[in-house]
Amino acid sequence: MSRKKTITSAFSAAAATYESAAHAQISAADALVDRLGRLSSPLKVLELGCGTGLLTRRLDAALPAGSHILATDLSPVMIQAAQARLPHISFAVMDAEAPDVSGPFDLIASSLAAQWFTDLPGTLGRLTGLLAPEGRLLLTTLGAGTFIQWKQAHGELGLDSGVPEYPEAATLAAMLPGAQVESRPVTLSYKDARNFLLSLEALGAQTPKPGHRPLSPGQVRRIIAALGSPCAMTWDILLLDYRR
Template sequence: MTADPRKAAIAAAFGKAAPRYEEHAAVQRIAAERLAERVARLPLPPRPRVLEIGCGTGFLSRALRERIGPADWLLTDLSPDMLARCRAALGDPTDSAFRIMDGEKPDLDGPFDLIVSSLALQWFRDPTAALARWAEMLAPGGRIAVATLAADSFREWRGGPPPPG
């Protein structure tokens, strides 16, 4: 799939985890739900063109489908096994295309009204360059919405106070 050994290792690790991923992914589920809630408040056009980077088993895909109504979806992941799980979880819908792709260096043009990604950006070597590339793929007025890990992410999800300072 990829000539980059690091990316191949990431895809293989997620592929190996795919069969039981959802059993151990409480944080991923929470992050996807919170991102979907925020995205649902965005001013999107009717039937937006949506690109999801790193769809995994479909946490964000399912949460968004419940909230934003009809859309044209392109769901992508580095791992073929995760992508297959997502497709199965969604019931292989006719409004969706599925594609194995490195979201850090997408090989497509768009335009998209919405580009979303939940907990994939932290796997990128150069997230800033990836976000710049994504911005080039947006339609006029398009939006990018991401959830990613940062310092004290887990403390925030547990409801704890921010660190002093």
Template structure:
């Protein structure tokens, strides 16, 4: 059972599943980065993989191609996304509706746990990372991408200029993510910046709606029409360009002697 906000997140992404990939340029790049790190980290010896937040299957299909013999469990909080991911028939795996913060597994199960742009929706990111890292077999790795503090800085600035608070959630900085990983056995984090292709407030809002990222941060409300028009005008006047700051992290459990 998921709480009210997570149910809204599930519903929003489920509603966007059919057209998600049309709008998902940064998401496609983030998934490729996660897969590239994973295949360099563990090119073979992979028997079981868990994917957290599979969406429509951008990363899922890459996993299937790179480790065709592995058992794959692909999960998402939105059943609509799982249906879309499974519909193409290009992935031989098990699809499971799951809150990534509450995986129904115990003990060392997986050689790889992969996730791309799902962790930013978690309520308690440090606890979730610790919980997932605890599911790794010796030598296994958790590899993920998530949103960083620098994402949508222009949109946030336009809100501030109008005396409004943005609904964009409070993403961690790279330093904050590194601090979360500091106590892990073998971990690192780095960042990549991806510019959004569109220009202007309408393009930004169309992108966010297209991927289903429309649920505001905890305790925040969507703007009314008049306030939204003011913010859109301020954003466009400032250049109307924005970026994704992608944070990528890896945690590897020590191999047994």
């Protein structure tokens, strides 16, 4: 199974539990809508990786009357979950890295989906081509400081973590000249590291970086013990804002 299919299957399986564990995701969606600011004219909006509709619901409430949202996701199961809450919104199953839509869009928005892209720089370039004159791309993704505690615990035990290689804010900004990027880290407290892992499974976000060899049960127990209880874990949320 390809990595993209593995990721899609994991999120599809988590559609019913996603929002119970989506604390960082809520913070990211709120930050994106806050950055959007006050608007006066209706917008044509494309959302990528809508999941269960956390950001979609916030955009629907914040946008001026007459705006139109097309919310998309790779997972048909996630689309069904989002559409059940927002029957008046347009939804479609779509790969954000190969957008099959007709622009232009006044706003392209995505919250905590871009970290799963295979080719983030190329995708950002393709998305800007779908923007209307003076259109805007707003997205949140994960940065290099994400799960730093988990990575440090692995390093101290001489182990390699499965956390993907996320970019620094400056690196992300360099992928799209003219973009502004800021880091808005959120540190959450979990009962212990086992509870943290269970929360990732509830989100469908447990797919490790490509080529990662799973740890043995004994190694996992050592890491859980090293992180203690309670266990703090940082989500390094990067907010990218680009105006055409």
